[in-house]
Amino acid sequence: MKDFTYAAPATLQEATRLLTAANGSARILAGGTDIIVQLREGLRDAGQVIDVKKIPELMELSFSPQHGLRLGAAVPCYCIYENAEIAKAYPALVDSARIIGGWQIQSRASIGGNLCNSSPAADSIPSLIAHHAFAEVVGPAGKRKVAVESFCTAPGRNVLQQGELLVALVFPPTMPHSGSAYERFIPRNEMDIAVVGVGTRVQLNQACDKIEFARIGLAAVAPTPKFAQEASEWLAGKPLAEETYAQAGELAKKVATPISDMRGPAEYRTHLVGVLVKRTLEKAVERAKGK
């Protein structure tokens, strides 16, 4: 690995000051499960590595049914699923946190790092989209909010400007009769990169026989993760039936513009969007009813 300096600021102010002073040559370190590999393999350079795990706002994990969830950008995955209240309220997020790598990776990897690494196949982003989370960003010009579906701009690129960092992901409170799920397709059981990943969330009506509101997020089917808006909006008012889920899958395929690579040809990936939208909707509905 090439030489770099290391700083572990204790405040947001100090972090943005360091980032600004570094003038683009600094890299942020959260769990390091992407960035250390990339620095070692020469895929990225850093004059300075800024460890953000000492900043309280980035390690915050606070949930209340009224206010929702604030997930600090550097909180490791295992803290999410080991928290029973959060696991119950945000099941798609938890599905994602449990399948990013194995235990050793989840001990370090953060959802913020997953978003900022901005891989098209990132396993948490469809769930963030499904949960309608937004990214809280801080920089020299102050604080701003970015919808997660607009965060990534190209493979490995995102909206963060020089001097900015992701502080937290903010999730709205959960509603009654709602459920969510994330699934990815991989040829193995564990430790692989998604061929396709789908996260969905549904909110049912009082009688639990119709969908009132839904959101579907997709990964590995385009240069950035996608919000399947048409399919999501179409689901409002639809009955809980296999045909409903299958039709939503058909509509979601419209936003898929996958590439063919060693993980699968484009046609196959598009097919998988339909399969996984259906499966995750079924699971999300089951979870919504179970509450």
Place this chain on the structure above:
Amino acid sequence: MGRLEAYPTLLQTNHLGQANPVAKKTHVSTTVNNEPAEFLCEPRESLLEVLRDTLKLTGAKEGCNNGNCGACTVLLNDVPVNSCLVLGVEAEGASIETVEGMACEGHLHPLQQCFLEGAALQCGICTPGFLVTAKALLDKNPTPSEHDIRFNLANNLCRCTGYDKIVKAVQEAAKELAAK
């Protein structure tokens, strides 16, 4: 093991007999296997490199050096991590447990004993990582199902024996620990 001290670079002197500048190295205070440990390292050195090359704890192995194989697993503040994906400087103030800390007063940990008796290893490179991860699992969940064991050991790869003997050894160790 006594106090772990590793200051080789501090002792180096230049041609005038003065201490070499060590500005690039950072002083890190940490705890390794319940003993205070201090070392100097460059920010780019991984915790694995520090453990093996500076502290001479060569139990953790370098397999893939990119987080996939788990041979370098150690516990960092009680959770298993790939030490190849941790910077040495991040260990400041942390508590680290390595495979060297598992045996107690000359007695192997039941996991180590069961791995030996069950022939759950062949070349042995992956073994320290398996042992450390399995210990973390049994500390958290003393009665894991076969699925729990396989799921939690998914980040540890073995390319010799296959996994059945490893899973059985963990099950045996769980039984032994429960009987204690």
